[in-house]
Amino acid sequence: TRMIVLGVSCRRSHLCAILRTPRGSHVMARPSSDLSEFRKIFSGAKKIAILTGAGVSAESGVPTFRGPGGYWRKWQAQSLATPEAFSRNPSRVWEFYHYRREVMLTKQPNPAHLAIAECEERLGRRGRQVTVITQNIDELHRRAGSRSILELHGSLFRTRCLSCGHEAPNYQSPICAALQGKGAPDPDAEDAQIPEHQLPRRCEQPGCRGLLRPAVVWFGEALDSEVLAHAEKVLDSCDLCLVVGTSSVVYPAAMFAPQVASRGVPVAEFNMEDTPATMRFRFHFHGPCGTTLPPALAPHETETD
Numbered sequence: 001t002r003m004i005v006l007g008v009s010c011r012r013s014h015l016c017a018i019l020r021t022p023r024g025s026h027v028m029a030r031p032s033s034d035l036s037e038f039r040k041i042f043s044g045a046k047k048i049a050i051l052t053g054a055g056v057s058a059e060s061g062v063p064t065f066r067g068p069g070g071y072w073r074k075w076q077a078q079s080l081a082t083p084e085a086f087s088r089n090p091s092r093v094w095e096f097y098h099y100r101r102e103v104m105l106t107k108q109p110n111p112a113h114l115a116i117a118e119c120e121e122r123l124g125r126r127g128r129q130v131t132v133i134t135q136n137i138d139e140l141h142r143r144a145g146s147r148s149i150l151e152l153h154g155s156l157f158r159t160r161c162l163s164c165g166h167e168a169p170n171y172q173s174p175i176c177a178a179l180q181g182k183g184a185p186d187p188d189a190e191d192a193q194i195p196e197h198q199l200p201r202r203c204e205q206p207g208c209r210g211l212l213r214p215a216v217v218w219f220g221e222a223l224d225s226e227v228l229a230h231a232e233k234v235l236d237s238c239d240l241c242l243v244v245g246t247s248s249v250v251y252p253a254a255m256f257a258p259q260v261a262s263r264g265v266p267v268a269e270f271n272m273e274d275t276p277a278t279m280r281f282r283f284h285f286h287g288p289c290g291t292t293l294p295p296a297l298a299p300h301e302t303e304t305d
């Protein structure tokens, strides 16, 4: 069994070492899909880490720009979501992100997002922690009510100044006047070719007015080291880990979940795809996470107010 890292360069050598060392060097039994057994462990967990990926967003109808159908106009996301693409054609890249921001106004958190948020709120009242570590940039966890969220890939609704590095939340629609009505995804839509001075450049730092870019992690860029350090701290101290809507053999779960499992901590996968039997995860629940997660995270009979 080999772990696969898709489209992301890993600049942290110890993480790369984990990725290159398959944990399933001896054959393990298939993970359990016994919900009551999971619920017993869940009822005693004090620090729960929940890794989420594209599958959770896909169930809300969010286009994830992956696989063969993942095109915007005639480009794959991988060719637009790079620092090089932005410096070559900031107008086109902003059209792409403007489109994705506007699409999000029509999407809602699904039962998986809501179950996670409700669980965090409920267990939080009893001094138990739930932390979401997500690769998704759509803020659906936030909108569902989750508070403790680590966004590994940043957010569609944050900007970063190219001149001074200042980051700020930004929920404006459209993000600038020139992008109004632009960003159509059809292959024959024409580039808006917006001049740079009309692109988003509202850096709030005094006297800056620098050009803004989406504060998301692009291909070829390293993850934010503070966010990554915080995620590792959460994973090092959790006593239960859920991997939701992302395969544990692809990044980012592949980077983290084996670390957790190797400490003997139960890891439960909720995913549409099967997991290799050699993986060391305790549980696997097959199906859409909007269906499998709510009963798994519902109040346990031992929880009393």
Ligand SMILES: [Zn+2]
Residues within 6 Å of the ligand: 161, 162, 163, 164, 165, 166, 203, 204, 205, 208, 209, 210
């Ligand atoms: Zn600035």
